[in-house]
Amino acid sequence: MSEQKAMNSNKSLQDVKHFDKILIANRGEIACRVIRTARKLGIKTVAVYSDADYQALHKTLADEAFYIGPSPAQESYLRKDKLIEVALQAGAQAVHPGYGFLSENADFAQACEEAGIQFIGPRHEAIRAMGSKSEAKALMEKAGVPICPGYHGSDQSDETLIAEAQRIGYPLMVKAALGGGGKGMRIIEQPEQLQEGLQAARREAQKSFGDDHLLVESYIARPRHVEVQIFFDQTNQGVYLFDRDCSLQRRHQKVIEEAPAPNLSDSMRKSMGEAAVAAGKAIQYRGAGTVEFLVDGERFYFMEMNTRLQVEHPVTEAITRQDLVEWQLAVAAGASLPLTQEQLQCHGHALEARIYAESPDHDFLPSSGKIMGLQWPAESENVRVDTGVQQGDHISSHYDPMLAKLVVWAENRESAIDQMSRALSDYQQAGLSDNRDFLVHLINEPAFRKAELSTHFIDQYPPQTELDHGQLRIALTAGALYQFNQLQYKGSLPTASFSSQITLFVNHQQYVISLKQESEGFKVILPDGHCHADIHWYELEQGCYSGQLSIANQSIHCRVVALPEARMKVFFPHFSVELNLSGQCLGAHDGSEAMSAPMNGTVSSVMVKEGQTVKAGTALLVMEAMKMEHTINAPCDGVIDSVYYQVGDRVDAGSSLMAFKEEAENAA
Incomplete structure (x- = not known):
């Protein structure tokens, strides 16, 4: 919505003596958001950027921009000393931390204060008080704020946590004492899951917040988060x-939020x-x-x-x-x-x-x-x-x-x-x-x-993993008509041709579609039958076309974006699909997929050695990307033949992480 309506602040704020220049110790969307308001108030802004953000939007929008280091956040956006150095060099009177990174770091807030820079947020004492979930709950209980039953103590031994879990009862929640965003959090349904859950939560908490203290709470089965x-x-x-x-x-982590919260008295x-x-x-x-x-x-x-x-x-x-x-x-x-x-x-x-x-x-x-x-x-x-x-x-x-x-x-x-x-x-x-x-x-x-x-x-209500029958027919029809249009535009179709055969791949599955031109549109012959359809394409920009698809007595808006490797992304109002023309880059997946990197990321933990025998479901390796951990588990009983990556290595999606021999193969 326009900021005139959504942000129509009390006019008295316009008369407040504001800072002349602020540094935004963040990146991306929140940095751009802060810049918009600062610009409205006549406040100059200083952006910081890493190697990965060399051409980022927030860098472009700010009045000044300073390079602060390599792409990993630990070497750039989490460098407290570097950020303060830049703020002083740029003459910024205050630092806006945004959210994430150092926004709830009490040491950073204190360092700003000691450097004579205003931290745009709470005092470091308040951040510290709320930074530990266990200490925060003790404070809230004293202030009369209702808290959930649980253990928030300082004794972090496995024996104590297991005993407290038994006292609280299952199911329960293990959470990092510091931080948020779902990091260092595990739901434990049964006692036998607790030991592994504690280890995983500690590891993730240490990596995300530099502290592995945990708390244990009763798990409410169907709560709302308000x-x-x-x-x-x-x-x-x-x-x-x-x-x-x-x-x-x-x-x-939140996906959809709304205000006010519905159905509250x-x-x-x-x-x-x-x-x-x-x-x-x-x-x-x-x-x-x-x-x-x-x-x-x-x-x-x-x-x-x-x-x-x-x-x-x-x-x-x-x-x-x-x-x-x-x-x-x-x-x-x-x-x-x-x-x-x-x-x-x-x-x-x-x-x-x-x-x-x-x-x-x-x-x-x-x-x-x-x-x-x-x-x-x-x-x-x-x-x-x-x-x-x-x-x-x-x-x-x-x-x-x-x-x-x-x-x-x-x-x-x-x-x-x-x-x-x-x-x-x-x-x-x-x-x-x-x-x-x-x-x-x-x-x-x-x-x-x-x-x-x-x-x-x-x-x-989980995500739909495959297109339903009607969606697939619409997608194949639109994709075939688009490809026919491209072939015709390029002169690849004989002038006298009134029919064509188009091959498309969806999720590794091949479909052959025949098109026959009629007086009005096309007869589209699909693997499961035929329909009549037509569309007039309009080129919005190079490689991007839009049109209104008429199919089976319905009309639906369609947009196609051409992609490298003979691919296209086809959009409809309520779903989209990526189609492939050759199928060459969509090789069949087999059981070894579980041993491949599911995403670009960094290896954060390797739990097995070459020659080690493992059972199905055993945790083998942990990858981290975009603040998330993903554990690679053994797909079946077997033996680790080779381990290709070690802790700290960068891995591309699809790369083989380790060689694995199934138990039956090994026995033979």
């Missing part, structure tokens, strides 16, 4: 800007808001923060507090018509909150869908590659696109796989869902896998429209 946006000024005056439902998650909504403000007051908070709750019916429990601006803050901006980044800048500069609790109002309903470079068909594994074609929905008063990517960008495996956020607003929830469905249909990206079709599926799922929400929603 959070409250709070804001405090430097005099400890605080407000809550209503709530958001973030229950739709995969890998414990007024009394519960007020109680949660007041509890969130009490949490902020307990640690003398400053700036934007989010208090997250697990909701079980009419009960709610404190989960954690994020001491930063959240990814999903645009839905709160939409319903309150406030610019939260502007609030951040004003409060950091010493201003009081622009509105009281009584003055804040909630208007309509807003939804946010996160578009990720990932493959929902393959357990949401992240994908990387070049964006060959990109179309965003048109922005308007009701549709907003927050992104840090553009056509031609290469998406690397070094950072979070989020490409963009689509945000919509409408007078009510039903209309907002319709608006989001249209916006997602209008978004089209070709070149690498993304979750667009899965988001369309979720938004249009009847249970979502009925607000039957829980953190298990995606498990209940």
Whole structure:
């Protein structure tokens, strides 16, 4: 939606004495987002970039940009000393940390303060207090905020954690004491899963947050994830800007968020808001923060507090018509909150869908590659696109796989869902896998429209892994008509030819389609029958065509983007498919696929040695990419013949990780 409507801040903020120049210690979408508000206020911005972001959008948009190191975040965006050095060199008075990276790093906030630079966020003491989930829960319990039963102690021995797990009962949740975003988190259903779960959670927590402390909590079977946006000024005056439902998650990371949270009673909504403000007051908070709750019916429990601006803050901006980044800048500069609790109002309903470079068909594994074609929905008063990517960008495996956020607003929830469905249909990206079709599926799922929400929603309504019969027929027809048009355009068809045979591959499966020209359109002969169809193609840009497909008495919009290696991506409003003309780059997959790298990434752990005998399901190797871990398991009983990679090695998707002999073969 336009920022005039979604971010129509109180005019008194315009009169606040702001900073002259700020450094944004982040990248991508959030860096671009902060730059927009800073530019509106006349504040100059300083961007930082790594090797991978040499041509990134945030670097282009900022007034100045400084190189800070190689692509891995540990060598660039997580370099506290380098960021402060750049801020001082550029003459920046303040640092906006965005979210992720160092946004909740108390040491970084303290280092900024000691260098005479304003950290646009809470004091380092508050970050430290909330940085440990166990310490945070102790503080919240003291402040009267409801907490979930569990163990949050300092004794981290396996014996203690196992004993506490037995006391709490199963199922339970093991979580990293520091950080968030689903890192270092495991659901444990049975006692025999606990030992491996503790090891995996510790390893992931250490890698993500530099600390392997864990906490153990009772696992609520069907909770909702509801959070409250709070804001405090430097005099400890605080407000809550209503709530958001973030229950739709995969890998414990949010995918779709909405505000306000549906189906909450007024009394519960007020109680949660007041509890969130009490949490902020307990640690003398400053700036934007989010208090997250697990909701079980009419009960709610404190989960954690994020001491930063959240990814999903645009839905709160939409319903309150406030610019939260502007609030951040004003409060950091010493201003009081622009509105009281009584003055804040909630208007309509807003939804946010996160578009990720990932493959929902393959357990949401992240994908990387070049964006060959990109179309965003048109922005308007009701549709907003927050992104840090553009056509031609290469998406690397070094950072979070989020490409963009689509945000919509409408007078009510039903209309907002319709608006989001249209916006997602209008978004089209070709070149690498993304979750667009899965988001369309979720938004249009009847249970979502009925607000039957829980953190298990995606498990209940998983992604569709294959096209249904009708979708396949439409895709093959459109692909064949497009290819016929290309052959005709190139003069590859005889002038007198009134028929043609087109071979297409979908997910390694070959299909032969015959086209016969008729007086009106084509007779399309498919493997399972025939239909009549026609389309008039319009070239939008080189390699990109659009048209209205008429097939079997229906009309459907179609867009095709040509890709390298004789491929094409075909888009329809509610689904898309990649077609291949030769099949050569889509070799058949066999049982050895489990021993190949499922994504570009880095080997973070090797658990076996050459010659070792393993059982089916044994963890062999762990890869990391885009802040996610993926464990390669033995597909069956066998022997490790060779290990090709070691810890720290970079691996390309599809590369053989190790040679594996099945038990039967070994015995022979």
